[in-house]
Amino acid sequence: MRLLTRLTAITASALTALSVSVLPVSAAGTAAAAPELVVNGTFANGTAPWWNSANTSMAVDSGRLRVSVTGGTANPWDAMIGQNDITLAQGKSYTLSFDASASTAVSVVTTVQLADAPYTNTLTQPIALTTASKRFSFPFTSSLGTSAGQVSFQLGKNAGFTFFVDNVSLTESSSTTPPGDGPVDMTNGFYVDPDSNPAIWVRDNSGDSRAARIRSAISAKPMARWFGAWSGDIRSAVSRYVAAADAADKLPVLVAYNIPGRDACGGHSGGGAGSEAAYRTWISEFAAGIGDRPAVVVIEPDSLGDFGCMDEAEIQVRTRMLNHATQQFRDKAANTWAYLDAANAGWVAPATMANRLRDAGVGNVRGFAVNVSNYYTTAESTTYGNAVVSALGGGATFVVDTSRNGNGSNGQWCNPAGRKLGTPAQLGGGAEMLLWVKVPGDSDGPCGIAPDVPAGTFSPDLAIRLIDGS
Known part of the structure; x- marks a missing residue:
């Protein structure tokens, strides 16, 4: 089934049982790979017909x-x-x-x-x-x-x-139209990762008094699976994950997180592929691992926000790599809605971000993602996203990471106290989709209220505090 068809696959009884709102969606098919209108644009065959x-x-x-x-x-x-x-x-x-x-x-x-x-x-x-x-x-x-x-x-x-x-x-540009008519429950339509960090912790700690609350509030919810060097053979890893979602007739959300010089400003999640050439191969294999199966992909969180911590040469290389990534999803994953990461409402001015997105190839993909791994409210994030769309002159859509924005931002980004879970994954809500992109309970790094928890490591204490908003 194609992406939008996947999102309409729900029964009335499931809607009643879940007690969640229904939102409109069209059953029209998603975009096929767009034909190239320029001949010999790589000049591999000489100059003709230029x-x-x-x-x-x-x-x-x-x-x-x-x-x-x-x-x-x-x-x-x-x-x-x-x-x-x-x-x-x-x-x-x-x-x-x-x-x-x-x-x-x-x-x-x-x-x-x-x-x-x-x-x-x-x-x-x-x-x-x-x-x-x-x-x-x-x-x-x-x-x-x-x-x-x-x-x-x-x-x-x-x-x-x-x-x-x-x-x-x-x-x-993608002929996929934003969802239009017919009922859909996006919480049911998204794939729940059975091997997310919170799900693994719950399985391994069933006797812990916190396990039932974490299972109910977090690990039973749809969230993104992040892929990087730790994923091993990336084509196989992505293919297995998307195949599992496909078999369950659900829509998976994936994050590509392996760009060289990753997290240049934050520093806690540094790393990435060893070279531009290695990254180009990696992201090409990532897209090929999805193939023609439906998926949502967020491309390289922080990568367009980090420019203030990079020199001009590094920015040019990063922009080139991101543009290559967008081309790979366009050409090799026709039923994927891919979104370049566009930082958050408190980081980069909308007009500046629009220029960065253009250079990075946003025209090759569905649009962009905002608030990934941050805490700005959905209202603040949609205002920012709409301003970026306006600066782009239209033609793009955006999604918002709501995984930890229930109490908004207090100006801190690294495991701040008092944050809370946000709206679970759904269509609409001010953006094209609201998604849990950051895995709730995974640490931002050894900082804030988790001074001894490395980045990407699940902490049940962080998870409970997100559930309670404490």
Whole structure:
């Protein structure tokens, strides 16, 4: 069953027994992999069908396109490269993405437009280039319905320089529509991890007076399974977990957490893959492990919030890795709703986060996640999420981590006292979904009210305090 069908699979008796509210959902199918509209965007097959205008010359150099641009032109379009015969549908949403750099800092323009007069633009986007290659991603809604579209890079009105571009992609954004009509109980629809840290603790400590309360309030609830280096062969580990959920006809929630330099600001959950190449392989295998089975994935918590603790070179590498991750879920996990992590309401300004999300490839996936492992209320988080959507110009959805936000934030992030469990997983609630992404009772690190509990380790004391709000 596909993702939305999975979420509608509930009986009236189960709804009555669970005594939870029902929310609307459509039984329409989820998105298939979007077809690529650009031909030879990796330049693996030379330059064709790309063309260049006067004042430019082009060749493939080390797997990317190198364009020499003559200086002294009056207009950006006086020196161009592009590709024609792009088919666009009016009113459809698309994302144009590419890697680009230049021999010197320079501003150029990329467009999606008619190839012939009157050259009507549906996307005109200035881009600031430096000598470091950067991933750019621009979602837009087409005002054109044509088979004579064009993707172009307008390079004129500059001094002479060299332009480099690679991995050019134009795809229609996910055709999956947000849930629309028909009853669904999301608590029943999500998969309950039988081997979560709280579930294991409850099984191993059945005689403990706290076990029954932790089972009822936490381990019996749907929550995310986090995957990292500890998971072993990642493709097999992910496949086994998703297969178990599929067999139970439930929807699993997974977290990919293995990016190099992980938790750069917090420090308690440091680690990650040993190199960019290792990470690219790991995340590719992660997506392949899901395949065409339904799943929800949160991609790399804190990864776009940590920029204040990283230098520019590290930021560029991280952004490139995240963009690769979004492409892998887009291309290898067609029935997955994937969400880039977008920090929380108290960390990064919405406009800044929107820029980071664009660069990281949010246009390739369903949207973004907020408040992961933090405590901001659902209302604060949805206000923040909506502001990010607005700054993105629409075209994205978001989910909120409600695992520990029942009492809101007191300004501390590392095992603060007085926090409480939030709303269990459901559709809607101000966001596309409310999810328990952080596992309640798992420590943030040796800090706060758990000074001796390492990050990711379950503490029954933390769990009880979350149940009681103490």
